[in-house]
Amino acid sequence: MPISSYKPIQKALHWAIFLLVLACYGLTYSGLFFAKGDPGRALAWWSHISLGLLLAALVAGRLVARLALGAPELPATMSGMEAAAAKGAHLLLYVLMIGIVGLGVALTWLRGDALTFFGLFTLLAPVAPNPELARLVKDAHELCADAILIVAGLHAAAALWHHYVRGDDVLTRMLPRR
Template sequence: MASNNYSTSQKSLHWIIFVLVVGLYGLTFGDDIFQRGDPNRAFAWWLHISFGMLLAFLVGWRVFLRLVKGTPEFPLSMTVTERVLARAGHLVLYALLIAIPLLGIFLTWYRGDALSFFGLFTIPAPFLPDRETARSIKELHSLCANGILILASLHALAAFWHHLVRRDNVLKRMLFIWR
């Protein structure tokens, strides 16, 4: 990509996905807030699954756009080490953004539940429930969810470091700046 900025669609997806990841993480606290059998607990999980499916779709769209539109060039001021770390960080973020929804889908199915997308359609489990497998997938899903929060925080800190210390355009290329 010859431009120094991401496209409007890439910026939009970046921020929508950020909000979805934080919101989905927040919905997991329904287990702590509501007792077993409380309809609000089931509703929180229904929302978590529906928004998780939306996340899977949007991440797929984002990966497609990245492949088609590319990314802006790194600022010349970035060292080779910074460029390698930036590429590795983005690669791991994308891997987690793909893995987390997929693990959530399999977790839902191994629990014996159908996937429901906001009640518009459902996808039944293609196999029988398996509590042991579901438990293992849940642990991995949770580990990846915690990992993405940590990595996204480091990602944000790096962007602020570039903006406030290096004073380059790394952060600005992902912001909507109107003139």
């Protein structure tokens, strides 16, 4: 039986991931307001890593929920090309979310740093520091971060277009019930 809306857990994960991506992106640039060696800069970096690890857990949960609970059917008014674009955008967002986390973990370890989750636990680097490879991974991590914002922006624009121009339920399926 087709479902007409996402389940509450899927909606909660969607919006939590959205906020975490924005927070991680913002923290990247907040470090620029502090001089090297300033505790504020270290706090921004530590928070970025901790939120990135939380993002990894929520993305994993989102994937499990998607596989277990499915997704609502696309509106019958969507053309084949629109449906393919919607499915492709969702797939690309999942790939970027997984990629950005994996690259972030690799970058941290290649810099010789440990991963810490809000000081609750620490994962030491299983590899030796490699500054050259770290620079390449950093570039890929930043590219994924920029790409995820662009794709998510297009995703949001499409949802708003569906809501205000098409008048279908694409947007409301992901909004909390009132």
